[in-house]
Amino acid sequence: MDERAGRPWHVFATYLAAVAGIFATTSIVVEVLRALYPDVPTLTIVSTLPGLLAGSLAASSGLLLTLLLVVRPLDPVRFRLVPGGETGSTLAAAVLGLLALGQALDSLTVLLGLDARGSLQLIRQVLEGTTGPDLFGAVVVLGVVAGAAEEIFFRGYMQSRLREHWPPAAAVLATSAAFAALHVDVSKVHMVLALALGLYLGFVAETTGSTLPCIVCHVVNNVIYTLQTALGLNLIGRRANVIAVVAGTAVFLACARWVWRTPAPAPPPTSA
Secondary structure, X not given: OXXXXXXXXXXXXXXXXXXXXXXXXXXXXXXXXXXXXXXXOHHHHOOOHHHHHHHHHHHHXXXXXXXXXXXXXXXXXXXXXXXXXXXXXXXXXXXXXXXXXXXXXXXXXXXXXXXXXXXXXXXXXXXXXXXXXXXXXXXXXXXXXXXXXXXXXHHHHHXXXXXXXXXXXXXXXXXXXXXXXXXXXXXXXXHHHHHHHHHHHHHHHHHHOOOHHHHHHHHHHHHHHHHHHHOOOOOOOHHHHXXXXXXXXXXXXXXXXXXXXXXOOOOOOXXX
């Protein structure tokens, strides 16, 4: 076994390789789209549903291909892709907590007038009114594939490997910062939201001792967000969003406390 694969410097080098991989796969996807739609400007193509889904698939592929090509061994136990200390009620609380946190933060951006900026606004515009096979494709790509790929890389690989050398809090913070950096856009809003969600998912991983609950949380959150946006079910009006911030925060704190009470899992494997 190559012990370097678990050392912090190697973990961050793998992260940089993944970023480079995402740029490479995205460039390939853009060229394919330009070949398919030669008369459409590139900026217009990437602002359509096919462009959004292709870009998401490229990013997910970049993350997973990096793990396949760089990381050895691909051990599910070291990725914590095995059940931990979670129970059914813990998993339900973890999922509800992420949904509540996401809604509270989303409503807060509306109240602060930040919802019309950056990549999140583009995603909303592309998804609004999507139905039928297009909506199914969006749910699969943005919900299932993207959510699972990001959790396998960040909580499964990055946080788990850093956890072998660092205290849990440091591993969670570093992984969440890297996760947020991957979601950077011109407005910084998406990056801040990703940081908050990443911190919570890191907390879930450390509390349960498993990446699997994080995958479930992320996938469910992305699926519901995609459906909510496509079907036009977003909250409208200041009063509704104020209530959502208050209620969402209360539900989130209650769920986080429930997850915190999860029986302590066995300690992760340590490298020699």
